[in-house]
């Protein structure tokens with residue numbers, strides 16, 4: 001089999017750009033095909049946990065990223081009405097020792113810019129909407145909406161939840177409306193009363209909803225996300241809403257949230273979709289990555305983290321098996337699918353636990369967290385060390401030593 005040299009990545013989101021960087025660092029010729037006329041990200045925040053930070057460290061991008069991000073002190077769970085602290089996990093300082101990487105909040109556009117900066121502009125083709133992919137034993141051909149085509153030795157579909165590459169490989173099917181929506185907003189820290197928002201990653205749990213807020217951009221902005229269970233189906237990332245709509249849905253919650261919402265200039269609203277874990281991501285010379293492969297609810301803040309983990313593993317395995325790329329893609333899927341499937345299902349479960357409408361269940365849950373903190377004060381409230389402690393770059397270094 002001839003050596004794989006050229007790789008087409010469909011989609012220039014966080015997963016696609018990370019894959020392009022990791023592949024280029026390993027000597028592949030990479031072209032990213034992005035449907036939008038401009039590269040960029042929406043005005044919203046993103047959390048990067050230590051497992052994702054390990055990838056940025058592996059790619060040499062951590063310092064650039066940390067310079068534009070914010071490192072919260074603790075992960076905190078508060079009760080929706082009283083604001084009482086239910087549980088707190090120290091992250092700053094502790095996580096760096098525990099995982100050799102910190103936990104950060106960032107503006108999505110800032111993270112996207114850090115990735116973009118290290119990619120030469122000629123490696124990204126804009127206004128390129130992929131409509132399908134075909135393949136033969138030696139390579140794959142992409143078709144685009146404007147009639148153009150492009151060939152490559154390998155194709156990576158990083159084109160999000162409604163992936164055209166996925167549909168081309170496995171046929172059409174619709175993502176699942178989860179019954180959850182979110183409102184999101186960014187507020188300048190200077191516009192907030194002093195001390196209103198602690199420098200923590202805070203999650204307020206209440207009936208039918210979870211509100212999360214954290215600082216981004218070196219502490220200059222506060223990002224908030226208000227998850228709510230209702231039947232409103234619109235998946236666009238750009239439906240403008242009004243903070244008053246969120247305030248109405250969260251009426252009766254702690255006044256801190258009302259104060260935060262009320263200082264939001266632009267508020268967006270969208271419905272959340274996911275999928276059951278897919279049985280397959282790969283066919284021959286074509287595979288999937290990120291939301292194209294495993295879209296998930298945001299309750300564990302792992303969608304982008306998993307897409308950057310995918311990117312690193314995929315690049316590494318392809319570099320090891322350049323002469324048998326289909327075997328490398330099969331190994332990639334076998335390695336990644338169990339972990340991402342587990343996280344997809346945990347994210348759904350997390351939403352149910354957070355948003356329970358039963359006062360008894362809330363009491364039981366919060367008592368459980370409080371007791372756990374007495375017995376195991378270091379353990380994360382959600383017990384997700386298995387997510388944060390997974391270092392795809394260490395696994396790869398060990399494999400290369402063994403090889």
Ligand SMILES: Cc1cc2nc3c(=O)[nH]c(=O)nc-3n(C[C@H](O)[C@H](O)[C@H](O)COP(=O)(O)OP(=O)(O)OC[C@H]3O[C@@H](n4cnc5c(N)ncnc54)[C@H](O)[C@@H]3O)c2cc1C
Nearest residue numbers: 011013014015035047130159160290291298301303304305
């Ligand atoms: C409310 C909310 C909060 C979240 N918070 C977090 C968080 O804190 N931490 C975290 O890790 N994750 C979070 N996530 C998840 C995260 O946003 C996604 O998992 C992540 O953006 C997926 O990246 P991706 O590159 O796989 O896909 P996308 O970001 O969807 O990128 C896909 C790209 O492909 C392009 N594209 C699509 N179709 C085509 C086509 N046919 N041809 C060419 N290009 C195409 C799109 O324009 C886009 O640029 C959150 C998600 C939501 C909804």
